[in-house]
Amino acid sequence: MLVGSHGAFLAPFPDGTGRWLWDGRVDFPSFVDAAAWDASARRVAVASSYSTEPNAIGLFDLETGTERRMSLVPPGEAGQGYDWGVVCLAFTPDGRLLAGGSGGLRWVDPETGVSDWIWRLPKERIVRCALSADGRSLVAAGSGGLAERRDSAGGEVVFVDLARNERRSVSSHGGRVTAVAIDAAGRTLVTGDGEGVVRVGLADGSEPHRLCCHAGGVSTVAVAPDGKWIASASGGEIRLWPMPDVTKPPLHTLPYDELMAKLRALTNLQVVEDEASSTGYKLEIGPFPGWKDVPTW
Secondary structure, X not given: OEEEOOEEEEOOOOOOOOEEEEEOOOOOOEXXXXXXXXXXXXXXXXXXXXXXXXXXXXEEEOOOOEEEEEEOOOOXXXXXXXXXXXXXXXXXXXXXXXXXXXXXXXXEOOOXXXXXXXXXXXXXOEEXXXXXXXXXXXXXXXXXXXXXXXXXXXXXXXXEEOOOXXXXXXXXOOOOEEEEEEOOOOOEEEEEEOOOOEEEEEOOOOOOEEEOOOOOOOOEEEEOOOOOEEEEEEOOEEEEEEOOOOOOOOHHHOOHHHHHHHHHHHOOEEEEEOOOOOOOEEEEEOOOOOOOOOOOO
């Protein structure tokens, strides 16, 4: 499925046919930011952060061809300034629907459209979220977006244990988080921030590893299904990172001597003094002896 400024399009099947689910060319403006499949791959939920119906979720049954739109505005409160755009959607394995966007994070009953708050914030705060593959854990972050000022207090990151209905704050990833992801087991959190830093750490909130850095703010992060790779995007740039060993201390927390020994094990490049250089240093490339043991984080 393709989503973007023209809506949501279900890519062609082997027979060459495709289908617009939310056609922004007709219902303009309709910028689709979020889409999710249910576990049966029979239903698709689509939502927008900016459209003629910014507070609506479209639910499409691909077997019957039926479509239903559900409003996130509470009954009897229409016309009171609600414009909750949705930027993240996820179906849990048991069929429940999660929706995050301006104002917070909520459950939405896909059968009735009735919604209930999980985490409510001021309307101008945008909540991004990611669900673990087993549907038991969720990470969410509330921020003002990539345009948020550097001196802003930023937003909070929370880890939600959906099985226990428990939520706890995670402060170790900073206050300017703009993208979130969680591994399949719900054990490792990955975040990106407005300054281009990607952080990876345990869901218990311990000090995360820092993967540095994109030139601009991070818009999206993702974890490979096997947990071995992380992808992050900023503008037109995508980077792939090997998953650090989150059970070991992050490099930036190591004592100096231990850090230098670790770095030397990772590369045959070394910065050395050079009086002839305009900077006083040069990069020296030493012989590469090969790795008896492949270095890890």
